[in-house]
Amino acid sequence: xxxxxxxxxxxxxxxxxxxxxxxxxxxxxxxxxxxxxxxxxxxxxxxxxxxxxxxxxxxxxxxxxxxxxxxxxxxxxxxxxxxxxxxxxxxxxxxxxxxxxxxxxxxxxxxxxxxxxxxxxxxxxxxxxxxxxxxxxxxxxxxxxxxxxxxxxxxxxxxxxxxxxxxxxxxxxxxxxxxxxxxxxxxxxxxxxxxxxxxxxxxxxxxxxxxxxxxxxxxxxxxxxxxxxxxxxxxxxxxxxxxxxxxxxxxxxxxxxxxxxxxxxxxxxxxx
Amino acid sequence: xxxxxxxxxxxxxxxxxxxxxxxxxxxxxxxxxxxxxxxxxxxxxxxxxxxxxxxxxxxxxxxxxxxxxxxxxxxxxxxxxxxxxxxxxxxxxxxxxxxxxxxxxxxxxxxxxxxxxxxxxxxxxxxxxxxxxxxxxxxxxxxxxxxxxxxxxxxxxxxxxxxxxxxxxxxxxxxxxxxxxxxxxxxxxxxxxxxxxxxxxxxxxxxxxxxxxxxxxxxxxxxxxxxxxxxxxxxxxxxxxxxxxxxxxxxxxxxxxxxxxxxxxxxxxxxxxxxxxxxxxxxxxxxxxxx
Numbered sequence: 001x002x003x004x005x006x007x008x009x010x011x012x013x014x015x016x017x018x019x020x021x022x023x024x025x026x027x028x029x030x031x032x033x034x035x036x037x038x039x040x041x042x043x044x045x046x047x048x049x050x051x052x053x054x055x056x057x058x059x060x061x062x063x064x065x066x067x068x069x070x071x072x073x074x075x076x077x078x079x080x081x082x083x084x085x086x087x088x089x090x091x092x093x094x095x096x097x098x099x100x101x102x103x104x105x106x107x108x109x110x111x112x113x114x115x116x117x118x119x120x121x122x123x124x125x126x127x128x129x130x131x132x133x134x135x136x137x138x139x140x141x142x143x144x145x146x147x148x149x150x151x152x153x154x155x156x157x158x159x160x161x162x163x164x165x166x167x168x169x170x171x172x173x174x175x176x177x178x179x180x181x182x183x184x185x186x187x188x189x190x191x192x193x194x195x196x197x198x199x200x201x202x203x204x205x206x207x208x209x210x211x212x213x214x215x216x217x218x219x220x221x222x223x224x225x226x227x228x229x230x231x232x233x234x235x236x237x238x239x240x241x242x243x244x245x246x247x248x249x250x251x252x253x254x255x256x257x258x259x260x261x262x263x264x265x266x267x268x269x270x271x272x
Numbered sequence: 273x274x275x276x277x278x279x280x281x282x283x284x285x286x287x288x289x290x291x292x293x294x295x296x297x298x299x300x301x302x303x304x305x306x307x308x309x310x311x312x313x314x315x316x317x318x319x320x321x322x323x324x325x326x327x328x329x330x331x332x333x334x335x336x337x338x339x340x341x342x343x344x345x346x347x348x349x350x351x352x353x354x355x356x357x358x359x360x361x362x363x364x365x366x367x368x369x370x371x372x373x374x375x376x377x378x379x380x381x382x383x384x385x386x387x388x389x390x391x392x393x394x395x396x397x398x399x400x401x402x403x404x405x406x407x408x409x410x411x412x413x414x415x416x417x418x419x420x421x422x423x424x425x426x427x428x429x430x431x432x433x434x435x436x437x438x439x440x441x442x443x444x445x446x447x448x449x450x451x452x453x454x455x456x457x458x459x460x461x462x463x464x465x466x467x468x469x470x471x472x473x474x475x476x477x478x479x480x481x482x483x484x485x486x487x488x489x490x491x492x493x494x495x496x497x498x499x500x501x502x503x504x505x506x507x508x509x510x511x512x513x514x515x516x517x518x519x520x521x522x523x524x525x526x527x528x529x530x531x532x533x534x535x536x537x538x539x540x541x542x543x544x545x546x547x548x549x550x551x552x553x554x555x556x557x558x559x560x561x562x563x
Contacts, residue, residue: 009369016364017371019357020378026436027381029404030393089289097275098282104290111297113549117497118518118541121525121534122300122307142296145289175281204386206500207518211526222388226504229392237396244392248385255384259377262384266441267448 033241041237054242058228061239063216064246067224070136074209074220075202077140079195086149086194091179093150094157095165111147120211127212138212139220143202149194152269156190157183193265203251221247301542307535319532326536336537338512339520342427346516347495349431350438355487357439359480362446363472380440387437387500394433395420395505420506423513430514433501438494442487449483450476489552496544517541 033041034055040048058064092098093105116123123142124133132138160183168178184191206222213219219227225247229240245252255262308326313319330336361379365372382390397404398419406416419425453476461471499519502508508515508523515523518541525534 012364012367013369016369016375019361019364020375023436023440024378024381026393026397027385029396033396085289085292088285092282092285096278096282096285098279099275100279101282104286107298108289108293110301110549111293113493113545113552114297114301114542115493115497116296116300118538118545119297119300119304120522121531121538122303123296124526125303125531126295126300141292145292145296147293150289200384204388206386206388207503207522210503211522222386222500225386225392226388229395229504237402240392241396244389248389251384252381255381256377259373263376263380263444263447266444267451 030241030245033238034245036238038236038238041241054238055246057236057239058243058246062224062228062243064221064224064243066216067219067221067247068250070218070224071203071220071222073136074139075199077136078143078202079198081140081144082146082149082198083191083195085145086153087179087184089145089150090153090157091183093154108147108150111145112151116142117208120208123208124211133212134214134218136218139205139209139218140202142208146198148269149198152194153187153190156187160186189268192261193268196262196265197269200251200255204248304535304538304542307532308539310532312530312532322532326533327539329533330536330540335512335515335520339508339515339517340540342514343496343516346427346431346434347492349428350434350495351488351491353431354435354439355442355484355491357435358442358487359446359484361439361443362450363476365443365447366450379443382437382439383441383444385437387498388504390433390437391501391504394429394436398429421510423511426506426510426514430501430505434495434498438491442491445483445487445490446480449480453479485552485555489548492548493545496541517544 032044035050035052036048037051037053089108093101093108119142127133127138127141130138132141164182164186165178168182173181204222205220206226209220210223210226213223216224225243228243309321309323310319311317311322311325361375365376365379369375385393395403400406400418400421401416403419405419409415409417417425419429457475458471461475466474496517499516499522502514502516502519503522506514508519512520517537521534521537521541524530524537
C-alpha cells in the first residue's frame, strides 16, 4: 500500500504532460507538414522555410470555397430548424400535462439510441421519393428534430420556477409569449451549449452527406475533402495536409478562441 | 388550463418536431424491418415477399460474420482503452497540475476534428516506408510495413485513431462528474488518514460509476455508428479485414445496391442498438433512484 499511496505529485505532472504531448503530436505534425515545403513533409529541421504554398495549391485544385459555403448552409439550416422545433417540443414536455405525453416522450428518446446515422437506406429512399436527393435540405432534415436537444432543453425548462409563468400569465401574456419572453432568455446557457455541440457535430458529419449528395453544389467540406484526398492520394502529402487543416480550420480556430466556452458547453450537455 | 385544452396545445407544440421524428427515425426503422422481408427490386422483377430469406443468406455470408467479428473486436479494443484514458485525463485535469489549461486543450482537441480529417492525418503515419511509423521502425532496423494494406494490422490502425479521437470526448463527462463531487469528501478522507489511491478506489471510482455506465453506453453506440474512417481510408479492405457492420451495410446498399439485404443487415444493427438501450434503461435508470 505504501508504494501505491505515494505516487509523487511531480511524477504525476510529468505523466500528464507526456500524455498531452503524445496526444497533440499528430496534429502538430499535420500543422508542420502543411506549413512547410513538400521536401520537409517528414523531415524535421529547424531551418525549414515556412510557406503557404500548400494551402494555395489545395485551394486552387478543388472548389473549397463552394464546399465551405455548403457546410455553412448545412450547419445554419440544421441549427435554425433545431432551435425552433426543439424549443416548442421541450416547452410542451416541460409545462403541459397532456394525454399521451409520456408515450410521446419515450418515442422521442428512441432517437438517442437509433440515430438517423444508421438508417441510411430507408432515409435515402424517403429523400428520393421527396425528390430531395442532392440538396442541402436532405442533409439537414433527418437531424432537425433532435431528441438530444429536446431532452436537454426540457430539463432546463423544468428547472425554472413556475411562479415566473404565473406572474407572466397575470400580466396577460399568452403561452407562446411566455415561452419567448421568459423561458428562452433564461435558457441561454443551454442554447449555447446545444448550439456548439450541434455545430461541431454537423460540421464534421460525413456518411449521410456522402450518400445524399453527389455534386459540387451541395457537397459539404467533409465530403469535399474526401473526394479531393481520394484523387490526390499519394501525389502530394503536403497539399492534402493543408486541405485537411483548412477543412477543420474554422471550427478549430473557434474552438481555440472560445475554449472555455466549448468545454463548459460539452460538459453542460453531458450532465443529464 | 383544462386537460383537453392542454392536450391540444401540447400536441400542437410537439407537432413539427414529431412529424420529422416519425418521418426520419421511427418510419425508417419500421420500413427497414418491412424491407428486410422482401427481395431487392430489379429492373423487370418487382420486389416480392421472401420471408426470412435475406436473414438466411446472412447466416451463410462470411463477410457478414467477418464484419460482426471485427466490430466486436473493435468495440473490445477501443472502449476500455478510451474510457480508461478518459478517466486518467479527467483526474489529471481536475487535479490542477501545472499547466492544467494546456493539458485539457491537448486532450480535448482531437474531439473537435472531423473523423475524415483524423483519417487523413493518420494516413501519414501509416503510409508504408514514407510514413512516420515506418520511419521510426526503420531507425530500429526493421523494414517497411503496409499498415493499412495488411489484414492483420488494419483494424488495429483504425482502433488507434478511434481511441485518439474519443478519449478526450469521454474525458468531458468524467470531468463534469468530478467537478460536481463535494470537496468535503476529500477533506474528510484526509482527516481519516486515507491515502490518495485508497480514496480513489473507495470513494471516487464508486461515485463515478453512473458516469462510467453512461460513457460505456455512448461508447458502444459509437463503436457501431461511426465508420467514417473505414469508408474513407480502407473501404472495409483489404479482404474485408476492416469492415464494421455499418460500413458493410453502406457497401451492400450503396455500392452493390442490394437494398433488401442492406435492410436485413440494418435490422441486426438496430437490434444491437436496441439491446444497448434496454441495458441502459434497466441498469442506468436505477441510478436516479439512489441519487
